Amino acid sequence: MDRIDMFGKSVNRFCTLIENIGVLAFVLMMAVTAVNVVGAKLFSNPLNGTIDIVMLLQVLAITFASGSTLLIGRHVAVEFFTSLLGPRLHRVISIIADLFGLSFFVVLVWRLFLLAHSFQTAGEVSGTVRIPLYPFTYLGAFACVSICLVYVHRIIVAIFRGTK
Secondary structure, eight states: OOHHHHHHHHHHHHHHHHHHHHHHHHHHHHHHHHHHHHHHHHSSOOOTTHHHHHHHHHHHHHHHHHHHHHHTTOSOOOOTTGGGSOHHHHHHHHHHHHHHHHHHHHHHHHHHHHHHHHHHHHTOBOTTTOOBSHHHHHHHHHHHHHHHHHHHHHHHHHHHHSOO
C-alpha cells in the first residue's frame, strides 16, 4: 500500500468518525423534538428551548456529515458539459474545481474559528435558553476540516494517478 492509499484510508476513517458524531447529533435532535411534542400535547408542558437545541444540533449534524457526503460523491455535481470532454481535459477541470472547493473550505474553517473566538469573547448565547454558541462554532469548523482532507486526497489522486 502506497502513501496515497494510506492517506486515503486515514481520511476515510476520520470522515467516518466525524460522520458518527453527526448521526448522534441527528438522533439527539429527533429525541428532543419527540420529547417536546409529547410534553406539549400530552402534558401541556413543552420542552423549553427546543428551537435553540434543535438549531444547534442541526449545525452539528450537517457539518459533521459533510465530509463523508463528499467522500462518497453525494454532493450535487453538474457534469453534463465535462462528460463531453476528453479524459485529460476532464481531469484538469476536476482538479481546478477541487482546488476551488478546497480553497473555499480552508477559508470557511479559518473564518469559523475566528467567529467562534469572537462568540467566546463576546459571550454570545442562544436566544431562549442562553446556550453558549462558541462550542458549536468551533465544532463546525473542526468538522469542515474533514471536507478539506477529502479535497486534498481527491487532488492528490487526480494529479498522481490520473483519476478522480
